[in-house]
Amino acid sequence: MSSSTNKRCRQPKPDEMTGFRTKISNREDFQRIPELAINPLGDRIINAFFSDGEDQVNFRAFMRTLAHFRPIEDNEKGKDPSSSEPLNSRNNKLLFAFRLYDLDKDDKISREELLQVLRMMVGVNISDEQLGSIADRTIQEADQDGDSAISFPEFVKVLEKVDVEQKMSIRFLH
Amino acid sequence: MDEFGKAAYNVLSVWLTLVAVLILVPAMFGISLGINEMYMKILVKTLEWATLRIQKGVKEIERLQRAATNGIIQRDAGFSIETEIAERKARRKAQIRGDFELNDVFYFSKKGVESIVEDEVTQRFTSEELVSWNLLTRTNNNFQYISVRVSLIWVLGVFIRYCILCPLRITLAAIGLSWLVIGTTIVGQLPSSRVKNLLSELVHLMCYRICARGLSATIHYHNKENRPKKGGICVANHTSPIDVVILANDGCYAMVGQVHGGLLGVIQRSMVKACPHVWFERSEMKDRQLVTKRLTDHVSDKTKLPILIFPEGTCINNTSVMMFKKGSFEIGGTIYPVAIKYDPQFGDAFWNSSKYSMVSYLLRMMTSWAIVCNVWYLPPMTRQEGEDAVSFANRVKSEIARQGGLVDLSWDGGLKRAKVKETFKEEQQKTYSKMIVGDDGN
Numbered sequence: 194m195s196s197s198t199n200k201r202c203r204q205p206k207p208d209e210m211t212g213f214r215t216k217i218s219n220r221e222d223f224q225r226i227p228e229l230a231i232n233p234l235g236d237r238i239i240n241a242f243f244s245d246g247e248d249q250v251n252f253r254a255f256m257r258t259l260a261h262f263r264p265i266e267d268n269e270k271g272k273d274p275s276s277s278e279p280l281n282s283r284n285n286k287l288l289f290a291f292r293l294y295d296l297d298k299d300d301k302i303s304r305e306e307l308l309q310v311l312r313m314m315v316g317v318n319i320s321d322e323q324l325g326s327i328a329d330r331t332i333q334e335a336d337q338d339g340d341s342a343i344s345f346p347e348f349v350k351v352l353e354k355v356d357v358e359q360k361m362s363i364r365f366l367h
Numbered sequence: 368m369d370e371f372g373k374a375a376y377n378v379l380s381v382w383l384t385l386v387a388v389l390i391l392v393p394a395m396f397g398i399s400l401g402i403n404e405m406y407m408k409i410l411v412k413t414l415e416w417a418t419l420r421i422q423k424g425v426k427e428i429e430r431l432q433r434a435a436t437n438g439i440i441q442r443d444a445g446f447s448i449e450t451e452i453a454e455r456k457a458r459r460k461a462q463i464r465g466d467f468e469l470n471d472v473f474y475f476s477k478k479g480v481e482s483i484v485e486d487e488v489t490q491r492f493t494s495e496e497l498v499s500w501n502l503l504t505r506t507n508n509n510f511q512y513i514s515v516r517v518s519l520i521w522v523l524g525v526f527i528r529y530c531i532l533c534p535l536r537i538t539l540a541a542i543g544l545s546w547l548v549i550g551t552t553i554v555g556q557l558p559s560s561r562v563k564n565l566l567s568e569l570v571h572l573m574c575y576r577i578c579a580r581g582l583s584a585t586i587h588y589h590n591k592e593n594r595p596k597k598g599g600i601c602v603a604n605h606t607s608p609i610d611v612v613i614l615a616n617d618g619c620y621a622m623v624g625q626v627h628g629g630l631l632g633v634i635q636r637s638m639v640k641a642c643p644h645v646w647f648e649r650s651e652m653k654d655r656q657l658v659t660k661r662l663t664d665h666v667s668d669k670t671k672l673p674i675l676i677f678p679e680g681t682c683i684n685n686t687s688v689m690m691f692k693k694g695s696f697e698i699g700g701t702i703y704p705v706a707i708k709y710d711p712q713f714g715d716a717f718w719n720s721s722k723y724s725m726v727s728y729l730l731r732m733m734t735s736w737a738i739v740c741n742v743w744y745l746p747p748m749t750r751q752e753g754e755d756a757v758s759f760a761n762r763v764k765s766e767i768a769r770q771g772g773l774v775d776l777s778w779d780g781g782l783k784r785a786k787v788k789e790t791f792k793e794e795q796q797k798t799y800s801k802m803i804v805g806d807d808g809n
Contacts, residue, residue, distance in 0.1 A: 223483065224786070225489065225786075226482055226483060226486050226488070226489055227486065227489075227778060227782050227787040227791075228478075228486045228487065229479055229486070230787045232475055232479045232482070232792070233475060233792060233796050233799065234472065234475040234476060234479060235479060235792075237476075238475075238479035238483075241476075259480065259483075259484065262477070262480055289476070290470070290472055290473060293472050294472065314471070314472075314475065314796065315796055315799060315800040315803070316792075316793055316796030316800065317796075318797050318800035318801075323804065327467045327803065331469060335469070348469065351469055352469060352470050355470045357470075357473070360470065360474065361473050361476070361477055363477065363480060363484065364440060365440055366440065
């Protein structure tokens with residue numbers, strides 16, 4: 194047990210989730226976390242925890258969203274192949290990221306959506322034209338079916354060389 | 368009924384005599400009879416035994432050795448926006464239209480979710496979690512029923528704490544505070560002279576010592592040669608109102624604070640008769656110029672006692688030191704930093720003002736096992752040439768954090784109640800923008 198501590202990541206117990214000990218349940222509770230409030234994508238991340246039209250998140254939903262960030266190697270090999278894909282698979286991590294961009298949930302990242310998210314990340318430091326050209330270039334490189342928007346398979350293709358595991362995983366200590 | 372009354376009267380008088388002889392008199396003269404030491408020894412032995420029993424009973428054998436600062440998730444030291452920038456620069460081939468990649472969003476989302484699981488700031492505003500249970504229900508977060516023996520000891524502990532120790536402590540506190548009011552009023556009648564100052568110091572010391580006994584406080588002072596001198600400013604990290612009692616047990620300070628009504632107001636008014644403290648009206652507190660001026664005047668008078676200030680402005684849970692407000696560091700004069708660290712095993716000293724009122728907080732203090740703390744006097748520091756108040760404040764803060772073994776944070780303690788400023792977000796946005804368009808900003 195102790196030999197593989199740094200690779201191990203057991204399912205965190207509810208009492209370890211600081212959020213729920215201090216009773217996070219609506220958006221305002223999330224925004225009270227200073228480090229999240231100053232994150233440029235803070236609002237998008239908070240949104241990921243709430244399902245459509247809901248203003249409260251219960252513990253189950255909270256854990257489901259957090260489960261996306263479990264390290265991939267944590268899954269046991271030789272698992273029952275008929276069971277559904279685990280939440281922290283590479284595909285599902287990419288889906289989580291895709292949904293951060295896809296504001297209207299139509300399974301496509303349009304130029305407008307990309308621009309909005311870019312604007313969130315850069316603030317006032319980049320001009321509209323420059324941001325526009327960045328967005329155009331990104332869509333141009335990713336788009337394969339010519340609809341000037343990025344669908345999820347195209348998104349996956351663009352990021353196929355990226356180490357998603359390292360960038361989208363959170364490891365729990367002991 | 369009459370016999371009952373007589374019996375009760377006898378018991379009470381015996382009780383009070385015992386208290387006076389065994390506790391009050393030694394306390395007044397700063398001598399110790401060793402009763403407290405014996406109590407602490409027994410307490411430590413009991414807690415050690417309880418810890419071993421609990422660890423045997425728990426299924427997971429791994430010992431919780433983590434220090435308070437380790438946290439529950441692994442932080443990737445190399446995962447920062449700066450390393451990303453360096454990586455990008457190495458790969459970049461003069462891209463004119465920017466260096467944005469779709470996976471940039473990973474960085475922010477991981478940081479965001481990490482901060483949801485465990486963030487540096489909000490955990491400072493609740494009591495510290497203990498590594499092993501100390502037989503107080505209030506700290507019983509993760510520990511379940513272990514064995515009959517542990518439960519029995521716990522029941523015994525409850526009885527001792529609530530029925531024996533608590534009334535004793537309340538008596539002592541009452542005596543201490545009334546003596547403070549009476550003593551300082553008497554001394555205040557004297558004309559200003561050296562004798563008056565001496566007597567005032569004596570009275571203050573005596574009362575604080577009695578109050579400290581009233582909390583079963585065991586205080587270890589380190590580096591007494593660095594004790595704050597007259598005309599200086601003493602700054603310390605703030606955990607609870609008891610900090611004042613802890614520090615004033617070993618020296619005399621001029622207190623700074625708001626004028627209160629009620630009991631506290633009575634105490635304040637009588638204290639200021641004996642020696643000059645700095646009390647502000649509520650309206651005066653808003654006027655920063657006025658505050659600075661009064662404090663500067665006090666400090667420049669070398670015969671006046673050192674001022675005691677807590678620059679954090681609010682109570683923090685003693686695992687970290689948060690931003691020091693620069694006001695105290697603009698006054699000039701010598702700063703004497705002091706680090707206070709409580710041992711959470713014997714009692715949680717942190718005052719969570721949103722959860723407990725002052726009275727319920729004091730009652731909790733009096734029903735803990737004891738208050739054990741270490742006080743380190745650090746060497747005096749002065750503002751250097753060309754150093755502004757904020758950097759000076761941060762320098763002092765780092766020293767205090769280092770000595771006390773606390774985490775040094777630059778977050779504002781005011782975030783307990785207020786929202787964080789937008790400027791921090793704007794800084795992050797700026798850094799990110801630089802990354803995708805390059806430093807030359809083309």
